[in-house]
Amino acid sequence: MSVTGEITCQELVELVTSYLEGALPEKERVLFEQHLVICRACSTHLDQVRATQRALRGVGRAQIDPGARAKLIDAFREWKSQ
Amino acid sequence: MNLVVAAFSPQPSKSVLGWWQWPLERTELPHHDHVRTAPPGDAELVAALRAGDERAFVDLVEQLHPSLVRLARSWVDSPAVAEEVAQETWLGVLRGLDSFESRSSLKTWIFRILVNRAKTRGERESRTISFTDAAWRDDSSDAPSVDADRFLGPDHQRWPQHWAAPPQRWDELPEERLLGDETRALIEREIATLPPAQRQVIELRDVEGLNGDEVCRMLDLTPGNQRVLLHRARSHVRRALERYLEPA
Numbered sequence: 212m213s214v215t216g217e218i219t220c221q222e223l224v225e226l227v228t229s230y231l232e233g234a235l236p237e238k239e240r241v242l243f244e245q246h247l248v249i250c251r252a253c254s255t256h257l258d259q260v261r262a263t264q265r266a267l268r269g270v271g272r273a274q275i276d277p278g279a280r281a282k283l284i285d286a287f288r289e290w291k292s293q
Numbered sequence: 294m295n296l297v298v299a300a301f302s303p304q305p306s307k308s309v310l311g312w313w314q315w316p317l318e319r320t321e322l323p324h325h326d327h328v329r330t331a332p333p334g335d336a337e338l339v340a341a342l343r344a345g346d347e348r349a350f351v352d353l354v355e356q357l358h359p360s361l362v363r364l365a366r367s368w369v370d371s372p373a374v375a376e377e378v379a380q381e382t383w384l385g386v387l388r389g390l391d392s393f394e395s396r397s398s399l400k401t402w403i404f405r406i407l408v409n410r411a412k413t414r415g416e417r418e419s420r421t422i423s424f425t426d427a428a429w430r431d432d433s434s435d436a437p438s439v440d441a442d443r444f445l446g447p448d449h450q451r452w453p454q455h456w457a458a459p460p461q462r463w464d465e466l467p468e469e470r471l472l473g474d475e476t477r478a479l480i481e482r483e484i485a486t487l488p489p490a491q492r493q494v495i496e497l498r499d500v501e502g503l504n505g506d507e508v509c510r511m512l513d514l515t516p517g518n519q520r521v522l523l524h525r526a527r528s529h530v531r532r533a534l535e536r537y538l539e540p541a
Contacts, residue, residue, distance in 0.1 A: 219454035221444045228524035232505060252459035262464035262471060263531040267499035269472040270480050273359035279376060283354050283383050290387040291345040
């Protein structure tokens, strides 16, 4: 942070996760949001971090290996019969 | 950042422990024992499983098994062993169903079982010194989340440390592109290259959507360290997406 209390773009990009996690102290959060209002590039950067999170959520949807599926069904039937 | 990095410094006296067990900023440990209730639907699902409803079990397995295998890979090298760990997890789930108390979501509970098994297995397979050192070297690199040359220098007269090369829009691409199979494959490859601690955090938080408190407890991390790991991992994936999706 500079003496005037503003944060620079280079500082802001390192604070993004803390901001999104709600972990920035109040004073820094205000500075962060004030910076976003006047800086389109940093707003874009934040949008891109959010887009990254959206894209990451998609990764979880994968197909199960059929062999594993069959084995687990067997295990379930065995558990049930006990 | 330097302070946080210092907190990750290897502690030789703890060398018998896996690196993920090193106490990190103990004084900052979260005090979050508040009770979480399971999401709606969990109670019915647990009841169905206890009653031996095979369809309910298969649905759940299809939904979570690939994630469990992927996550296990950050503790054990071999894909076959990761598969075994995931399968053992389901046996643990079945055996533990009667004691599941809905203090967390069913999904969180299942992931916790996986994490515990994968840790134990990882220790037994003793990915010891070489692995730990490699993981440590990667994790201690205090790389900026955006390359320094994208910014003006600190002594720039008018705009010190402001963007020299501002980001190009790629986040407004159609969702088919952003969330499509190719992008997904790219992200999977990138996650696989991350140091294990980063990989564990980003998979549990961003891929699986578990909450921060739960993940801190599961991985024995302080909230501060979890944020650093999440920040590095997300930054890595964001940079990869930028390279791949940014208009030429």
